Amino acid sequence: MQFKRVLLLGALCTCALTNNLNAGEKKTSLYSMAYEKNLPEEEQQYGVVRGKIKTSDGNAASYVSVKLKGTKFGAISNEKGEYQIKRVPAGDYTLVVSGVGLVSKEKQIAVSPKGIVMADFTLDEDHSQLAEVQITSRKNKFKEDKVSSSLRLQSPLIEVPQNIKVVNQKLIADQLVFDVVDGVTRNVSGTIRTGHWDAQYANISTRGTTIPAFRNGMNMKMPWGPLTEDAATIERIEFVKGPSGFMMANGEPGGIYNIVTKKPTGQNRSSVTLSGGGYGLGRAAIDLDGKLSRDGRLLFRLNAAAQTKGSYNKFNYTDKYVIAPVLSYQLDSNTLITAEYTTQRVEAQALGTYGFSPKGLGATDPSFFIGDPTLDPNKLFDHNATFYFSHNLNKTWKVNSQVAYVKYGLAGGTPWPSTIAENGDMKRYLNISEELAINKNAQLSIMGDVETGSVIHRIMTGVDYGNLKTWGDFASTRVADLQLTGDAIFNIYNPVYGSLANPPSFDRSKSIKIRSALAANLPYLTNLTYTGAYLQDEIRMIDEKLRLTLAGRYTHAVTVGKSNATQISDNAFSPRVGLSYSITKNFSAYTLYDQSFLPQSGQDIEGNIFKPVEGNNIEFGVKKDWFDGKWNAVAAIYQITKENVLTSDPRSGQLIDPNNPSAGVYGNYSIQTGQQQFKGVELDISGEITRGLNVVLNYAYTDARVSKDTRADYIKRHTPNSVDHITNGWLSYRYTKQGSVLDGFGLTGGYQIQLGRHAGTIAAPLALPDYYRFDAGASYERGKFSISCLVNNLLDRRLLTQGSFTNVANPTATSVSYYTYIYEVPRNARVSVSYRFK
CATH class of the missing domain: 2.60.40.1120 (Carboxypeptidase-like, regulatory domain)
Structure with missing residues (x-):
């Protein structure tokens, strides 16, 4: 009840403020009103x-x-x-x-x-x-003090009662990262990437659950997308830990990652970069940033990149290009409008790089390729148009709004084994793979401060809207057997390529929308709409040392199936309570309670519609800046409880009527009695430890287990794609002594270690081998030129990013159970040369 009163008070303050915003600058000084009356x-x-x-x-x-x-x-x-x-x-x-x-x-x-x-x-x-400034600008500054405006959080990170990690552009460049798949997760505690369709999307998890992709604060989550963001468009990546229901509306309780794209700066930061490396890597990127008007009110930025990349899989490749123009116009001193467009095109012989073997994980050579060079490649695209509007109502209050339209598509085919014999003979089938997704988002937020005596209320309120529609076809057409010419048999230990008897092709004359509407066996159809309203009051007391955050979000979500009869409507209120205290100027402690919810489609055996999955998080942490803020450390401990998890109905496969066997048996049904708990400890360190030496160090312990289930033997089992212990490190040293021949020379290196890795499913758990990876490189900067080289997987270890087990119920001479896995890229080197125009 007290919580609702505070929310009501915040709403009244916001309304009172809005009524005064148009009365003129003399009457809108909230500070003056506070001093005069309160x-x-x-x-x-x-x-x-x-x-x-x-x-x-x-x-x-x-x-x-x-x-x-x-x-x-x-x-x-x-x-x-x-x-x-x-x-x-x-x-x-x-x-x-x-x-x-x-x-x-x-x-x-x-x-x-x-x-x-x-x-x-x-x-x-x-x-x-100026010489000092130039030297300073060459340092690899990995530490960030604030999040982007797209997250709508106005306070510095050290004051925010939540664990948020920012991976900035300088760190991305230092690690020679070309997209989100390229190892960005190493910079964030407890965060991993699970291999799947690497040419398509990132598949990132943190705190034991998969987290959705956001772009500039808007939810881009799709069933199989969006396309992996290219580094040419990325200004920074913000990893928000915990349910974040207040910001993200709906999703898994682990958190989100938010891609912040590059915007015009009005300064000449233009550059061109050429890169090359192992497995046929070639890349060119350009960044143009400048003014289109002398007064600096009309600005532009253009980022573009083209890349070709082979694979450790034979005959596999990925070619792509990305173009991202942005325009901004300063209407007056208080109003800024920005228009941004990004398009990507990708062609890949295969979306995934899977290995298979009945002998165990990693039993085949990394070069094994399940596809064939005579098959048509997969083609993917996305278009993203976004418009931003920002207006300062006065010195204290501002309004932000943005709308976005994303269209994503895939056309291709997916080969997969139908049977594998003990000796490695494999029969392969080829399914059509096609998808179309349209994602629309709109946001409006108002934020500012209100002073009541010595207390400051940092108010934020707003509304948002999202609609996601997807049409998927992965089953309507199948080539049952990819036969080789003659009597040749495809064997995983000695594969033969390029000799398919009849290379297949798919009929795509009918659009995917038409096929999805007509075919009853296409389950990949999504129509989700949500609207939300939220209010947050960050109450800053005791000279702003103590900060109490009270927030709430109401979300209405509607999921529609192929007919209105399967429409599911969900309503959720997500409270958020946080407390942060500055023990000293550079040392704070916080605690947080937050919630999330995720709509579920489908129904149980009685026809009851499934409730949304709910996540609750309790978290405690400390944050410390060291040596005048040059580097910082964040430590957190949390417990997330995930309710209403779907689990197998015990009646599945049993007789519908024991007294009438002819009535048949139940199919595979689920019920909502499952619960999962995620407990963990996190530590993140980043920044300049000593002159010229910048580091990123992190460690996380994650205990992700089933806590309730209809089957007692499932309880206490680890959830898939979770890791007990993860630690990562990255060191970058730059020598900066003017007049020295070594001035501008740098060394970089890092490690990734994962111990206690859980894969497979809850019903069929699988342990992945421990993961040890080491990288090392060097760089040199002089004037406008820079050159960097990096060797990844220095020890050339056979590392796995994913694994599962397929159990064949009735093994035969030609069909046995087998393992599926994806290798990390073997040892490879990269070199980049950059030129800055200023």
Whole structure:
């Protein structure tokens, strides 16, 4: 009840604020209203100093120091160049503004009781410091202090009561990562990627559950997508741990990962990069960033990349290109609109790189290929158009909105074994593979601060909408047996390629929508619509050292099958309660309770519609910045409980009527009595430990098990795709001594270790071998040029990213049980050469 009262109070504050926003700047100073009406008398002797700082070329001066000379009062400007110093005692002061590479300035100000002093600055470059700035810019700064605006969280990461890890563009470049599949997860504790259709999507898990892909704060989750993001378009990747129901509407309780795409900066950061490497890797990427108008109001950015890549699988390859233009226009000092479009095209001989053997995991050579070079390749595409609108209502409040349209498609075929003999003879069939997905998203949010005495209410409220429709055909057409010419037999230990008797092709004359509507045996059909409204009040008390977050989200989700008769409507309220306390300026502790829900399609044996799967998270953690914020450490402990999990109905396969055997038996049905629990400990360290040495270190212990099930023998079994112990490390050292021949030389290296790996299914659990991988490289920067090289999987170990077991109920001479697995890429090297235009 108390929680609902707080939410109501937050809503009333928001409404009261909205009614005053249009009354003019003089009447919309919330700070003035607070000082005049709400402050105790002893607090009315304080004032506020705030303003905006920009450079001489009109760009915002971010992270600039602002201090009142001779006092302890000060602030740092944010990414928009804005700063604010609160609770300044009345009196006369000298305001000093300074930043690296900028000429410092001073201004005399007088702070009056209950008053607000506006002090803006324009700073010139200090050419005597330019060399220092250039050296600083070459450092690999892996630490981030804030999330992007697309996550709608306004406070610094050290104050947010949640474990959020940001992988920035500099770290991605340092590891020579070309897409999300390329090992990005190594930078985040407890996070792994499970191999599957690597040419299509990333399949990332954290805290024991698969997490959906977001793009600029909007849910892009599709049954088999979206297409893996290319590094050419990525500014940063934000991994949000825990259910995050408040932000993500619906999904698994492990969390989300949010791809933040590159936007125009107004500065000349243009560059071109050429790369090459093992297994026929060739890549070219260009990044153009600049102004289209002299006044800097119309900006553009164009990122494009083309890549060809072979495979350790014989005859397999992946070719792709991506084009991503962005335009932004500053209507006035308070309003910015941005339009972004991204398109990708991919051609792959096979989507996956599977190995098979009845002898055990990894029993065939990595070069084994289940397909054939005479088969038609798979072709994939996606189009993503997004429009953004941002408007500052006044100095404190702002409105953000965005809409996105994504269209994704696949046309190809999937070969798979129908039988495998003990000696390795395999019969293969070929299924049609085709999919179309359309994802629409819209968001509107309002955020700002309200002061009531010495307490600040950081309010955020908004609404969002999403609609996902997918049509999939993976079964309507099948070539039962891919026969070789003559009497040749395909054997997994000695395969023969290029001699199919009759290379098949599929009839795609009818669209996938028509086929999905007509065929009763196509289960891959999705139509999910959700709308949500949310409100959050971050109550900042005791000089903002103590922060209580109270939030709630109401979501209405509708899932529609092939007919309206199978329509499922779900309503969920997801509360969020967080508490964060700054023990010191650079040390905070937090606790969090959060929820998620995931709509379920289908029905039980009685025809009852399944309830949504619900996730509850309880979490505690500490965050510490070290040595003036150069590096930080985050430690967290959590427990997630996942309710309403589908499990097998004990009546499946039994007689419908024991007294009438002719009535038949029940099919395979599920019931919702399952529960899973995920417990764990996480530690993340990142930043510059000492001059020139940047590191990313992490460790996670995850205990993911079945806690309730209809079958007692399933209880306490590990959930698939979870790992007991994961630790990763990445070190990057840059020598930066001017005048030295080694100036700009760097060394990089890292490790990945996974122990206690669980695969298969709950019914048929499978343990994967322990995972040890080591990488090492070197780089050199001089002026506008840089060159980097990296050797991945340095010890050339046979590493597996996935495994399962197919049990043949009645083995014969030509059909036995077998293992399926995917190898990590064997040892390979990469080299990249970059040129920056400025």
